[in-house]
Amino acid sequence: xxxxxxxxxxxxxxxxxxxxxxxxxxxxxxxxxxxxxxxxxxxxxxxxxxxxxxxxxxxxxxxxxxxxxxxxxxxxxxxxxxxxxxxxxxxxxxxxxxxxxxxxxxxxxxxxxxxxxxxxxxxxxxxxxxxxxxxxxxxxxxxxxxxxxxxxxxxxxxxxxxxxxxxxxxxxxxxxxxxxxxxxxxxxxxxxxxxxxxxxxxxxxxxxxxxxxxxxxxxxxxxxxxxxxxxxxxxxxxxxxxxxxxxxxxxxxxxxxxxxxxxxxxxxxxxxxxxxxxxxxxxxxxxxxxxxxxxxxxxxxxxxxxxxxxxxxxxxxxxxxxxxxxxxxxxxxxxxxxxxxxxxxxxxxxxxxxxxxxxxxxxxxxxxxxxxxxxxxxxxxxxxxxxxxxxxxxxxxxxxxxxxxxxxxxxxxxxxxxxxxxxxxxxxxxxxxxxxxxxxxxxxxxxxxxxxxxxxxxxxxxxxxxxxxxxxxxxx
Amino acid sequence: xxxxxxxxxxxxxxxxxxxxxxxxxxxxxxxxxxxxxxxxxxxxxxxxxxxxxxxxxxxxxxxxxxxxxxxxxxxxxxxxxxxxxxxxxxxxxxxxxxxxxxxxxxxxxxxxxxxxxxxxxxxxxxxxxxxxxxxxxxxxxxxxxxxxxxxxxxxxxxxxxxxxxxxxxxxxxxxxxxxxxxxxxxxxxxxxxxxxxxxxxxxxxxxxxxxxxxxxxxxxxxxxxxxxxxxxxxxxxxxxxxxxxxxxxxxxxxxxxxxxxxxxxxxxxxxxxxxxxxxxxxxxxxxxxxxxxxxxxxxxxxxxxxxxxxxxxxxxxxxxxxxxxxxxxxxxxxxxxxxxxxxxxxxxxxxxxxxxxxxxxxxxxxxxxxxxxxxxxxxxxxxxxxxxxxxxxxxxxxxxxxxxxxxxxxxxxxxxxxxxxxxxxxxxxxxxxxxxxxxxxxxxxxxxxxxxxxxxxxxxxxxxxxxxxxxxxxxx
Numbered sequence: 001x002x003x004x005x006x007x008x009x010x011x012x013x014x015x016x017x018x019x020x021x022x023x024x025x026x027x028x029x030x031x032x033x034x035x036x037x038x039x040x041x042x043x044x045x046x047x048x049x050x051x052x053x054x055x056x057x058x059x060x061x062x063x064x065x066x067x068x069x070x071x072x073x074x075x076x077x078x079x080x081x082x083x084x085x086x087x088x089x090x091x092x093x094x095x096x097x098x099x100x101x102x103x104x105x106x107x108x109x110x111x112x113x114x115x116x117x118x119x120x121x122x123x124x125x126x127x128x129x130x131x132x133x134x135x136x137x138x139x140x141x142x143x144x145x146x147x148x149x150x151x152x153x154x155x156x157x158x159x160x161x162x163x164x165x166x167x168x169x170x171x172x173x174x175x176x177x178x179x180x181x182x183x184x185x186x187x188x189x190x191x192x193x194x195x196x197x198x199x200x201x202x203x204x205x206x207x208x209x210x211x212x213x214x215x216x217x218x219x220x221x222x223x224x225x226x227x228x229x230x231x232x233x234x235x236x237x238x239x240x241x242x243x244x245x246x247x248x249x250x251x252x253x254x255x256x257x258x259x260x261x262x263x264x265x266x267x268x269x270x271x272x273x274x275x276x277x278x279x280x281x282x283x284x285x286x287x288x289x290x291x292x293x294x295x296x297x298x299x300x301x302x303x304x305x306x307x308x309x310x311x312x313x314x315x316x317x318x319x320x321x322x323x324x325x326x327x328x329x330x331x332x333x334x335x336x337x338x339x340x341x342x343x344x345x346x347x348x349x350x351x352x353x354x355x356x357x358x359x360x361x362x363x364x365x366x367x368x369x370x371x372x373x374x375x376x377x378x379x380x381x382x383x384x385x386x387x388x389x390x391x392x393x394x395x396x397x398x399x400x401x402x403x404x405x406x407x408x409x410x411x412x413x414x415x416x417x418x419x420x421x422x423x424x425x426x427x428x429x430x431x432x433x434x435x436x437x438x439x440x441x442x443x444x445x446x447x448x449x450x451x452x453x454x455x456x457x458x459x460x461x462x463x464x465x466x467x468x469x470x471x472x473x474x475x476x
Numbered sequence: 477x478x479x480x481x482x483x484x485x486x487x488x489x490x491x492x493x494x495x496x497x498x499x500x501x502x503x504x505x506x507x508x509x510x511x512x513x514x515x516x517x518x519x520x521x522x523x524x525x526x527x528x529x530x531x532x533x534x535x536x537x538x539x540x541x542x543x544x545x546x547x548x549x550x551x552x553x554x555x556x557x558x559x560x561x562x563x564x565x566x567x568x569x570x571x572x573x574x575x576x577x578x579x580x581x582x583x584x585x586x587x588x589x590x591x592x593x594x595x596x597x598x599x600x601x602x603x604x605x606x607x608x609x610x611x612x613x614x615x616x617x618x619x620x621x622x623x624x625x626x627x628x629x630x631x632x633x634x635x636x637x638x639x640x641x642x643x644x645x646x647x648x649x650x651x652x653x654x655x656x657x658x659x660x661x662x663x664x665x666x667x668x669x670x671x672x673x674x675x676x677x678x679x680x681x682x683x684x685x686x687x688x689x690x691x692x693x694x695x696x697x698x699x700x701x702x703x704x705x706x707x708x709x710x711x712x713x714x715x716x717x718x719x720x721x722x723x724x725x726x727x728x729x730x731x732x733x734x735x736x737x738x739x740x741x742x743x744x745x746x747x748x749x750x751x752x753x754x755x756x757x758x759x760x761x762x763x764x765x766x767x768x769x770x771x772x773x774x775x776x777x778x779x780x781x782x783x784x785x786x787x788x789x790x791x792x793x794x795x796x797x798x799x800x801x802x803x804x805x806x807x808x809x810x811x812x813x814x815x816x817x818x819x820x821x822x823x824x825x826x827x828x829x830x831x832x833x834x835x836x837x838x839x840x841x842x843x844x845x846x847x848x849x850x851x852x853x854x855x856x857x858x859x860x861x862x863x864x865x866x867x868x869x870x871x872x873x874x875x876x877x878x879x880x881x882x883x884x885x886x887x888x889x890x891x892x893x894x895x896x897x898x899x900x901x902x903x904x905x906x907x908x909x910x911x912x913x914x915x916x917x918x919x920x921x922x923x924x925x926x927x928x929x930x931x932x933x934x935x936x937x938x939x940x941x942x943x944x945x946x947x948x949x950x951x952x
Binding site for chain 2: 030032033034037038039040041042045046048049065066067068069070071072073074077090091092093094095096097098099100106107109116119120123124135139140142144145146155156158329
């Protein structure tokens, strides 16, 4: 067995170690000198850029603009909204010294920007003509986490955070839902990740929000990942920050605000949904390298094979992101393992026999199958294959989500499934039940799924009256 | 006079106040709650995005990749390179508390990332096969400045910082020059800003660099702005951070490193180079709005004029970034002033007489001239006019740079020009002369311009032997 492959713990054996191996060996990240911080290496950052491009296009198409708000927030500002500060202050990193002097007031590195944005909006908004305000920012935030994992939960992470103000409650709700749909599109169209959309229970809601919409995705080990959230903030922040406008009827009113975000945690989700024992499997649309050409040649056959590969790379380059692996120092077998670990969706192998037959051998990363492709049509068949792979990865993930979505009537049933999967059951709506569930099983209420009604078969925890349909799972 | 226009102090009267007025009234920025910090509002951020796009394309075309390194740097790491820490430590903001607890070691918010990048590179680089490493990052940095001005000098700013490692000195020098050329391209091609390229004197060099290349641009008030810099770091950081590789000859060697950056300060330069008494003048390539259509109609003529304007907007939208200002509540005069202040390069006025004549009246922001354009060819003539305006702004700035580039033999001659402009003269190379000049005139050595030799007419300060040709100026 090859040394590259050996370096990865099989996913089936130890999922957590597999994940740690993959993110490092595939050059996605490295640990920074400060605990909990990571370096996002180029291969992973490129995927993040595809995500940025997709979201920017959707945000812009619906009238949003990008801006940039400051990194540091005065303590007095951060503490203005009561629930918000309670939720975030334990996780804050504080700047206390600047330019060689102790600061008169501590400054928080933003854990999120509702407060600083709220302060600015209160200055900019005066009339109903100033509304809606639809602003997004791409930024870094810091939350001092106790337990961290690369991408999934890091002390600093990158994200986008949208902050909007609307004239009416209905408009703000519609914005919240529109942005949830943008995230669902991102997961579905680009990342090939199916997800359950729902509303967070009060206990899991964003600090200061009236309603938090969420997308919950199922990871390879049967745990949930909150992939993105969209918050309807009601008038909580508008009141705390005096965001008021003179309406057309001459009455001074508070605005209705929303916020919504998606972060580099999505990179962790991408790895954990699609990866297998051989490493990453990247959906073609976000693969920095979509196709790798590997020559299979010994001695005298090297020259014509390499010449063909070089030419093939040039032919394919206008259509796909392609690399020709011409490295002399590695065997084809080593290269196969190396590129498989990095999740390249399609490998084209070219040997003397392929040359003679006027074909290349294509190996699909999604299903491992090899097929012969005629040389003449590669500019067409290769992009088609990539489309197939994109769909196939989504379908594989969907099938898994369906298989691991289990209706229950009593939470003990989840134990029979080793707590792997999304457990659908009724909930009485009491936090005490949610707490008990978490204490006993480590499972939480991931969301109250949209479009689902309780079965009225009783709360899966206390057997009391059903109030909501809920998805229970262990989560990252 | 209109209230918008009145709100701007004339540039000729008080340049500093004019600048402050423009950046606020044109909605480019607002002051944040913490002194020295600003909010970059959407109109300015859009310009920054055009800059990002241009640079990213150039960086990528020369093999660079984007990545992300952490915001926080441990104190021990920041202090590893002696000159570097001396230069930056007075400006550092320190995080001392995280997650409710005092940290065992203070963490610096990055003032620049050579140290953290150096630490990571030392782990990643082992063999000559790993070189070159060509990485760029888009990020925020914090430098605790005493005197701040919007965009030009802010405590936090956005920038890109490139960090590369090379096998040889020659390669690293060539990289440094290549990136300087990328910045020159940005200024010339996109921002319509002419600049002098040169080398920094030792006193003005980046802390830790062997050589700093700079682009110096001339602002509207005759002062210089350092627009971007590219540093050849020799082996200073490679030695401080143990960036070593086994070369092909089996010898362990230190790498040669470079770093280079351009920041949101460029937005300040853009404003100060092109702005006039009426406000901003934006080069079309970076104008968020390139064309504004303003209807001139009273009473009954409104309907056909507005219908025409709406249709015109739709015709032009595939070709240029166009807005139809249909606001009822403002007069055409108000709108003219408003869009002029925001620097929109081209205004199309449409009145009943224009309609009857099958034309629109185009007003150029760069020269204030109005010309009639035939309706039938607008899809062609409007983009052509924008190209002309782009060139014209560059030529105006170039003419000013030429006019205010003054050869001197004694630094007192600069006083006759009220110290406005770039003064070219010989310099003996002694820091004591540079210090005396700065003390007496506030002028500094901006650079030793590339391709220029000393005249051998003696140092303009001490009249001692000429060693360098230098550009002297007051600077932002």
